[in-house]
Amino acid sequence: MNEFKLPDPGEGLLEADIVSWKVAVGDTVAVNDILLEIETAKSLVELPSPYAGVVLAILADEGATVEVGAPIIRIGRPDEASASVPSPSTSGAGPATPPAVAPASPASEALLVGYGAKSGTATRRPRKGQVADAPPAASVPAVAEPAPVTVPPAEPAPAQGAVAAVEPAPVPRAKPPVRRVARDLGVDLATVAPTGPGGTITADDVVAAAGGGSAPARAVSVPQDGERRVPLKGVRRQMFRSMTASLAVPQATAFVEVDVTATMQLIDTLKRRRDFTGLRVSPLAVFAKAACLAIERVPELNSRYDAASDEIVLPQDVNLGIAAATPRGLLVPNIKGANRMNLLELTRAVNDLVPLAREGKVPPAALSGGTFTITNIGVFGVDGGTPIPNEGEAAIMCLGTIRRKPWVVGTGEHERIEPRSVCTVTITFDHRLVDGEMGSKFLADVSTIMSDPALALLF
Amino acid sequence: MTEPAGTTATDPGDVPVQLLAPDGRRVDHPDFAFTGTDAEIAAHLRDMVLTRRIDTEATALQRKGELGLWPPLLGQEAAQIGSARATRDPDLVVPSYREHGVAWCLGVDPIDLLGTFRGTDMVDWPSRPDGFHLYSFVIGTQTLHGVGMAMALQREHRVGNDDAAANGAVVVYFGDGATSQGDVNEAFVFAASANAPVVFFCQNNQYAISEPTSLQSRIPLYRRAAGFGFPGVRVDGNDVLAVQAVTTWALERARRGGGPVLVEAFTYRMGAHTTSDDPSKYRTRDEEGEWGARDPIARVKAYLLSVGAIDQAWLDDLAAESEALAERLRAGCLALPEPLLADQWSNVYATTPDRLVRQREEYLAYEASFAEEAR
């Protein structure tokens, strides 16, 4: 028994209407006898029979719209008549994909479904296991696409030790963002040991090299002649360089002693709050928030100088740098848009940053684009100092140790001395961009907020 | 001002050369004669019947979804058989894409015709590589190729030899619509300029898809040749005897070094342009009926029966042969091997460049990465 499926009558049509059947169940048909007439979007077409035999069943009614590929008639031997159950489709949606009865060869079944525009699927073909496990069939291509282990023949083998004079030095392989990091950190890629796929240098490799790491090549050398020599590399080199650059900036420093008892009380309150659970709450976050609020009133503290256009640039956002002492040296990762964060968000951001800095895993993007820096020297037990602004920034502010000190409180006849939590806040600013008045106002605002955080509501 | 002559005025040459009328009577013509035997005419009948059967089967195969497309030659059997039978080695034949009857005469296995329409292959004739060029689907492009081949024959010293059997010419087939293409007109120019041994055989079947010939040309097509400086002849394309006589004359002339000729076989495309076309949208059943009355096969059958050159037994044998051929064609179509994409890289260049070799290997690796059988 053969089942005839509606073929594509021409050029990409997906369905057709049955106009009229020219045969009936029980008729004997020869090959090429016209079975039915269909109407497509283009024209009326008569369909000839691919089979000779007896019509066993008609599977689509006149007037029905049938999809290409749907079975429309069964033709076979007379003795097969009882086996087939006619189930004419109703008009409207044609039957779904045809059942497994296969006429002729599998190849022609695909073609009987027609040459129509393939509707496509919305699912991917299943792959075998890992893609990387499937090697190319037969001969391995001479130069593969990014297969990890293929080394292009033209590249000289990276030689350790002696390199022949005529051999060019191996080219360090690193993708563009990594090269940027290397440049920012002052790392020569040729000195970095690559750990990435295909012998490429990763950002971590660069940062590790910058920090002095544990690579023996960068180890401190054995003391000789009563002196120790340490090569100036990585972060330390960067610090050397940027501090040298800051000599060109005329700087002024101002400081203020602040009674931060109210801040400490606020911190206690915050620690008990559910939304601060699990977070390390410290004065640094309040300090950071105060800095951002104060910047709104004196935005010059957040500015920079654009030499190319000879203009002072005042960014909308505060990308707040927080100086961090890391095993590799001084790094200043910044929190982008700190001004748009509330105290909770700032606390979280600081919390996230601290472990990254400690492990030297600060992402390269966080190391650039800062606009204002704060530094907490209080953790070292130091009251204050003359901090140096981060290269390109207008100011830096540092928070000294919070001590219990005798403090004059109250007024008039209630004036008395009480132990209060007190610290010194210091700013250094670029006097080309910030004048004394601005600096002092800024400092005063910070002081106001730190001494009475409720007054932050005024900002 | 009077119209210059030769534009709209009628010309005796407008009447197609005819040697066998639609009712089967032999007719005389002052310039042309069919000198073959009745046995040869019977052979033509057989050719035409089998060609028509191939055509009908292929059309049915398309309707069954076994071919994506088929351009039928129904009605044009005489034009193709008559002209093809006028050729002999070392002539070269260049078809367009509808010359299934020409292919039949030149020994191409009809199954070879199917691959390109089934999508399993490009065009090729494994069964007769030399002398019969591939089908061309860019309209008219093959006329330039034919002229180039004729120029090659000249350089091969196969034109104008005293030993006529050593001479050859090119027959290039195209339709009425093609005569509007730039390439065809350039072919006329180049052929005339080089005096190339080429017979331009135009089957004017009255339509280019839906467009009647009157849309292509204001004058009968055979007259275009005069504008380019060589002779044109209009022949009854449904008269196999006249077609053969005219084509023979044109080929002999070309082989001798007489240069190009344009033969306009005036015929009718009884079927659609292709199986994707619906002629009911642009022509009438009446018109089709008129031309049906001039059927090329009917008149030959009538003639041969009238002179007793064939009988019913002969016709029954032919019918049986036709059935067998049809069966073979159907089976052959279904048995055409499915192509592999992986095989497509090796015939782009004479030596496959490295980049293509790598590309193919990447494709194979990609296909191998899937769980099911690679396509």
Add this chain to the structure above:
Amino acid sequence: MSTMTMAKALNAGLRRALADDPKVLLAGEDIGRLGGVFRITEGLQAEFGEDRVIDSPLGEAGIVGTAVGLALRGFRPVVEIQFDGFVYPAFDQIVSQVSRMRFRSHGRLGVPMVVRIPYGGGIGAIEHHSESPEAYFAHTPGLKVVTPSNPLDAYWMIQQAVADDDPVIFFEPKRRYHEKGEVDVEAEPLPLYSARVVTPGTDATLLTYGPMVRTCVQAAVAAAEEGRSLEVVDLRSLSPLDDEAVFASVRRTGRAVVVHEAVGTLGLGAELAARIQQECFYELQAPVLRVTGYDLPYPPSRVEDGYLPDLDRVLDAVDRSLAH
């Protein structure tokens, strides 16, 4: 060894091709009696006859289409398109027929044809005489596209193209036709589809071809005076591109600048940039830059000097590359 212009070198190469193989034919407008509007085919008809050096009627489709027929019959036609801007009437024959005949015939029918096209600007010409259409052909599978930049390459590459069984589109930089160079007619030539490092360098690679090779060499000289070492690579073959030579150079220098007269968008530079970033991603110090014709139809000749890449534009791109 002798000094000759590119025009003379092409003439000598064609003469040798005609002499070496009786199946070689030349065809084109005005190439016979006149010797070609640029005199590239001067004297050849007198020497080899009208059957082999053919003055064609005026029709590019006809010239290429009849050459297809000749090629199918075993001849090796070398056709000339008189000017770059006039190749378009023949575009269909080239793309639909010449490029595909082998593919559609299972490798049975080849078209061993050369289509010679003078191309490029810088000669003060009127419209349609200064085009650079090479990308259309490099984009077409089945064709090969080459372009010599100097007389030595011109002499050898035309012969190699004629001997190739594949169809070759042979672009001749017309502004260089009358420039002289040393041609050794006995030396072993470079393979046709190989690029050549014209001047070695370390700081950046200039990838170029045809008329721009000389411009790039001059740019390299100027750059050397600024203490920069530029490597100039003459691609010579646009399809197939000599990937290995390109990648080897760019991996060494880490910087690539592509220079061509043709319109930038979707020109050869785009393909080179794509391949380089894919294969040399980890060696690139800067993005691949392109110095090309602007996305305009070729402008009036009075402003063509601003349109065409020149030494300053090339070095400006090098500056930008090195600034990364």
